Amino acid sequence: MSVCIVSFSSRKNGNCGQIAAHLQSLYGDAKLYDFADFSIHPCGDCVYECFSRGGRCPFMEDREYELYEAILGSAQTYYIIPNYCDYPCANFFIFNERSQCFFQGYPKRVEAYCRIPKKFIVVSNTNEQNFREILAYHVEDEPDILFLHARKYGKVSIAGDLMTSGEAVAQLEAFAGESPPAVGTSS
Numbered sequence: 547m548s549v550c551i552v553s554f555s556s557r558k559n560g561n562c563g564q565i566a567a568h569l570q571s572l573y574g575d576a577k578l579y580d581f582a583d584f585s586i587h588p589c590g591d592c593v594y595e596c597f598s599r600g601g602r603c604p605f606m607e608d609r610e611y612e613l614y615e616a617i618l619g620s621a622q623t624y625y626i627i628p629n630y631c632d633y634p635c636a637n638f639f640i641f642n643e644r645s646q647c648f649f650q651g652y653p654k655r656v657e658a659y660c661r662i663p664k665k666f667i668v669v670s671n672t673n674e675q676n677f678r679e680i681l682a683y684h685v686e687d688e689p690d691i692l693f694l695h696a697r698k699y700g701k702v703s704i705a706g707d708l709m710t711s712g713e714a715v716a717q718l719e720a721f722a723g724e725s726p727p728a729v730g731t732s733s
Contacts, residue, residue, distance in 0.1 A: 549576040550620035552613065554637040555628045558582040560706040561669045561696070562626045565718060568709060569624055572722055577620075579613050581637040586610045588640045596647050603647035610641065614648045614659070622663050624722075625684075627677070628703075629670030634680060642683075660684065665721065666691040669703060692721040 551569050555562035563582055570576045587605040595601040617623050627634045649656050666681050666689055668674075674693055681689035696703040699711035708714050 548620055549573040550616045550623040551576050551578045551626070552617075552623065552641075553578070553580045553582065553626045554635055554641070555626070555669075556581050556585075556635075556637060557628075557706070560628075561694075561703060561708040562628055564706065564709040565626050565667055565669070565694070566624075568715065568718060569626075569722060572719065577616055579609070579616065584609050586613075586637075586640050586644055589643045589646070596650060603644070605644075606647060610644045611648055613641070614645065614655075617662055618655070618658055620662060622665070624665050624667060625681075626667045627669070629668060629672065629677070632673035633676050634668075660686045664690070667718070667721070668693050669696070669708065671695050671697050671703065692717065694718070 549569075551566050551573075553562045553566040557563065559582075563580060566578055566580060570578050586608050587610075592604045596603045625638075627638050630636075649659070664685055666677070668677050668691055670677070670693055674691075677691060677693075678689060681691060694708060694714055694717070696705075696708050699708065699714045701708050701711060701714075709718075
């Protein structure tokens with residue numbers, strides 16, 4: 547069991563990528579899944595084979611299945627999600643809707659998935675409530691969310707320089723410090 551980090555931004559080396567890299571430096575053995583390096587087919591890009599009895603998603607070979615397996619095998623998972631238009635980015639919604647190919651017919655997987663400790667880091671200057679409601683479906687209790695507002699640190703999100711703020715880094719590390727220790731470390 548290890549730490550799994552998922553960055554949902556498609557932008558290479560933006561704020562989400564830098565946050566992911568920093569988390570990975572805190573947990574040396576963390577496995578990073580970065581949407582800037584891969585993509586997952588959205589639902590509807592097929593003829594809905596998964597809805598037919600015994601049907602199977604035609605895109606089982608993309609990274610979706612691997613990603614859910616990694617999350618289920620982790621002791622702690624971090625989701626790093628950018629805010630676009632007051633909601634999570636499209637990559638998050640694609641990941642979420644494609645979950646049916648992994649969970650359909652396996653209700654125990656859904657229960658196990660919701661029990662995995664997850665922390666959500668949202669790079670956002672607006673509308674926290676939308677994220678709270680959406681992310682609640684991924685955990686048993688209330689979602690544990692760190693909202694990093696670029697403006698709070700005198701930064702502009704699109705510049706991708708949020709992690710140049712010592713205060714933002716300290717807030718991220720404090721948030722990560724509330725997590726169980728990585729495998730092979732002592733508490």
